[in-house]
Amino acid sequence: MHSQLTCAACGKDHAVDQLQNLCTDCQKPLLAHYDLDAIRAAFTPEAVRSRTIRSMWRFWDVLPVDDPSQAVSLGEGQTPLLTCRRSGPFEPFENLFVKDESFNPTGSFKARGMSAAVTRANSLGVKTVALPSAGNAAGAATYYAARAGMSCALFMPEDTPPANLIESHVGGAKTYLVNGLISDCGKLVRNGKDRFGWFDLSTLKEPFRIEGKKTMGYELAFDLADAVGSTQLQLPDVILYPTGGGTGLIGMWKAFDEMERLGWIGSDRPRMVVVQAEGCAPIVKAWEAGEEHAPLFENAATCASGLRVPVAVGDFLMIRALRESGGTAISVSDAELLDGVRELSAHQGIYACPEGGAVWKAAQKLRDSGWIKASERVVLFNTGTGLKYNHLFPADNLPRLDHTDPNCLDALA
Ligand SMILES: Cc1ncc(COP(=O)(O)O)c(C=O)c1O
Ligand SMILES: [Zn+2]
Numbered sequence: 442m443h444s445q446l447t448c449a450a451c452g453k454d455h456a457v458d459q460l461q462n463l464c465t466d467c468q469k470p471l472l473a474h475y476d477l478d479a480i481r482a483a484f485t486p487e488a489v490r491s492r493t494i495r496s497m498w499r500f501w502d503v504l505p506v507d508d509p510s511q512a513v514s515l516g517e518g519q520t521p522l523l524t525c526r527r528s529g530p531f532e533p534f535e536n537l538f539v540k541d542e543s544f545n546p547t548g549s550f551k552a553r554g555m556s557a558a559v560t561r562a563n564s565l566g567v568k569t570v571a572l573p574s575a576g577n578a579a580g581a582a583t584y585y586a587a588r589a590g591m592s593c594a595l596f597m598p599e600d601t602p603p604a605n606l607i608e609s610h611v612g613g614a615k616t617y618l619v620n621g622l623i624s625d626c627g628k629l630v631r632n633g634k635d636r637f638g639w640f641d642l643s644t645l646k647e648p649f650r651i652e653g654k655k656t657m658g659y660e661l662a663f664d665l666a667d668a669v670g671s672t673q674l675q676l677p678d679v680i681l682y683p684t685g686g687g688t689g690l691i692g693m694w695k696a697f698d699e700m701e702r703l704g705w706i707g708s709d710r711p712r713m714v715v716v717q718a719e720g721c722a723p724i725v726k727a728w729e730a731g732e733e734h735a736p737l738f739e740n741a742a743t744c745a746s747g748l749r750v751p752v753a754v755g756d757f758l759m760i761r762a763l764r765e766s767g768g769t770a771i772s773v774s775d776a777e778l779l780d781g782v783r784e785l786s787a788h789q790g791i792y793a794c795p796e797g798g799a800v801w802k803a804a805q806k807l808r809d810s811g812w813i814k815a816s817e818r819v820v821l822f823n824t825g826t827g828l829k830y831n832h833l834f835p836a837d838n839l840p841r842l843d844h845t846d847p848n849c850l851d852a853l854a
């Protein structure tokens with residue numbers, strides 16, 4: 442259980458036993474802190490390995506519960522780290538891995554954050570949660586709220602993929618379509634929350650979604666150790682992360698810090714890479730300009746709906762992680778990221794989401810430029826399943842065969 446909730450910008454402490462959103466002084470994100478000295482004797486890599494909990498809650502000591510039985514869980518986390526075959530365009534990488542988050546409940550990594558946030562809200566008596574979403578967060582919120590017996594109100598851009606709208610609607614969430622971007626949806630949640638008694642689950646405006654997502658960082662250290670046959674926890678040289686609000690990137694960065702303070706790892710860190718779409722690249726733009734903050738990206742447009750986040754409240758935390766890690770920020774076009782999905786599918790057997798396609802193409806660009814070396818250990822995050830984006834890959838021109846024609850297979854010759 443966390444012992445402190447502290448503003449990431451001004452350092453003000455906030456009560457841990459109450460519902461919190463942004464810092465009440467400066468409106469920046471709050472981060473949870475744990476008494477790591479008190480738990481370090483029991484919370485060791487060996488202890489974690491021996492646990493029988495088959496979800497991210499095997500790291501419950503650094504999540505918002507006193508006991509793992511309090512978790513609102515659907516079996517999130519514990520996703521595979523797949524070693525890439527050196528086939529076709531993947532040949533230039535000797536040690537490329539995909540952390541495949543499509544295995545999560547509701548098919549995306551958003552499950553981790555929602556499991557943690559709904560667990561915390563549930564334990565503090567929340568009855569209705571509300572959030573803006575690009576799509577996958579909505580699906581996850583719907584199903585964790587259902588699991589907890591809570592109501593859920595969702596605000597999504599009109600052009601959100603149909604799969605996301607359908608799963609939220611089927612799961613019983615009140616699902617509203619908004620004629621704007623996710624930032625406009627966020628405004629509606631802000632304006633309605635007091636009036637309708639909602640708890641705002643917006644990413645980074647709620648302190649525990651990031652705690653759920655940080656478990657990707659913890660898991661990665663175990664997964665990579667297993668993949669390379671080491672008994673010592675291992676971090677890669679480079680992590681590429683498809684970045685919208687940046688919660689996963691900031692979360693993993695926080696996880697590495699906690700792991701070092703627990704004595705699990707040393708001070709070496711992966712180089713963190715923010716990957717965005719050319720049509721919505723506020724962090725890339727700010728990074729290239731050497732800025733601390735990223736202003737609203739005008740006319741944001743990309744088919745990778747998870748990357749269509751024109752302004753992020755955690756911008757300064759992402760840029761800080763990039764700087765401290767020696768990382769970078771890079772964008773790819775929609776045509777490139779869709780090619781990336783096809784390549785991950787056909788060469789690796791991973792029907793990736795477009796956001797996953799984007800990180801692969803970004804890795805390829807950074808390998809071409811020499812920023813990534815052939816032998817470096819590189820991890821791509823495939824944050825969700827391609828199945829929610831079938832609409833981007835229409836298959837309406839497939840050859841048709843008439844089985845009543847005895848010569849129909851001649852067409853294949
Ligand atoms: C599949 C997918 N990848 C990446 C992202 C971006 O995640 P984050 O907000 O942690 O940057 C999203 C957000 O909606 C998403 O749905
Ligand atoms: Zn503050």
